[in-house]
Amino acid sequence: MATYFLSDLHFNGDEARRARILRFFKEIVVDAEAVYLVGDVFDFWMGYPSTLYQQHFALLRALAELSEAGVELWIFSGNHDPHLGGFFGEIGARVLTSGRMIPLGKRTAWVEHGDEDDPRGGLRRLAARLVRHPLTGALCRWVHPELLWRVAHLYADHSPPPPYETPLDEALIRDRLASRCAAGADVMITGHFHRPLHLRRTLNQQPCEFICLGDWLTCFTYARLDAQGLRLYRHDQPDPLPIVT
Numbered sequence: 361m362a363t364y365f366l367s368d369l370h371f372n373g374d375e376a377r378r379a380r381i382l383r384f385f386k387e388i389v390v391d392a393e394a395v396y397l398v399g400d401v402f403d404f405w406m407g408y409p410s411t412l413y414q415q416h417f418a419l420l421r422a423l424a425e426l427s428e429a430g431v432e433l434w435i436f437s438g439n440h441d442p443h444l445g446g447f448f449g450e451i452g453a454r455v456l457t458s459g460r461m462i463p464l465g466k467r468t469a470w471v472e473h474g475d476e477d478d479p480r481g482g483l484r485r486l487a488a489r490l491v492r493h494p495l496t497g498a499l500c501r502w503v504h505p506e507l508l509w510r511v512a513h514l515y516a517d518h519s520p521p522p523p524y525e526t527p528l529d530e531a532l533i534r535d536r537l538a539s540r541c542a543a544g545a546d547v548m549i550t551g552h553f554h555r556p557l558h559l560r561r562t563l564n565q566q567p568c569e570f571i572c573l574g575d576w577l578t579c580f581t582y583a584r585l586d587a588q589g590l591r592l593y594r595h596d597q598p599d600p601l602p603i604v605t
């Protein structure tokens with residue numbers, strides 16, 4: 361049995377990506393024990409009390425099928441889907457609105473989407489706080505769903521492409537990983553940065569691991585924990601990504 365972690369699916373109208381994401385969920389049902397979706401699962405989601413966007417149906421059905429097959433499902437909110445609302449209980453999934461420690465056998469992982477503590481600048485962290493604020497969610501729920509959908513996609517379609525070429529901010533390792541490990545985590549798992557990376561370091565005489573989950577825009581990466589350990593994989597490739605030391 362295995363536990364899967366993936367993030368930044370940014371599920372939208374792109375047919376090829378949709379098909380690949382849905383195929384992945386069909387493939388893992390054979391051995392998945394738990395699945396953690398670590399934020400930005402949807403390119404845009406607003407948790408209205410009684411309205412769903414039909415564009416999400418295919419993914420919701422795939423997740424419901426996993427849940428019905430007995431797979432434990434956890435969904436973190438991200439900056440593209442900060443207000444997940446009450447729907448996910450309907451498909452047996454549990455929602456997490458910020459980072460948390462998760463026991464993984466003998467080890468403990470700190471898992472977060474990553475936008476709330478983004479080391480790339482105070483403006484980004486402020487934006488994360490703003491979009492995640494309960495008042496923002498309450499106000500948005502009074503906007504007509506079609507209007508909100510169009511405005512959100514105007515934003516999503518014009519936001520800059522993920523910074524695949526830029527190296528990850530060293531502060532993620534130096535500060536964030538160090539403080540999570542000092543707080544008792546053996547591994548930190550994050551989404552949001554659209555860069556697949558598995559790194560092993562010794563910080564304060566303590567071995568620590570850092571996994572940045574990549575995305576399902578162009579990387580198609582996921583982490584998998586099984587009897588052999590925790591590794592980062594590219595979908596459709598049998599061998600895990602190398603661990604950087």
Ligand SMILES: [Mn+2]
Nearest residue numbers: 400438439552
């Ligand atoms: Mn994000």
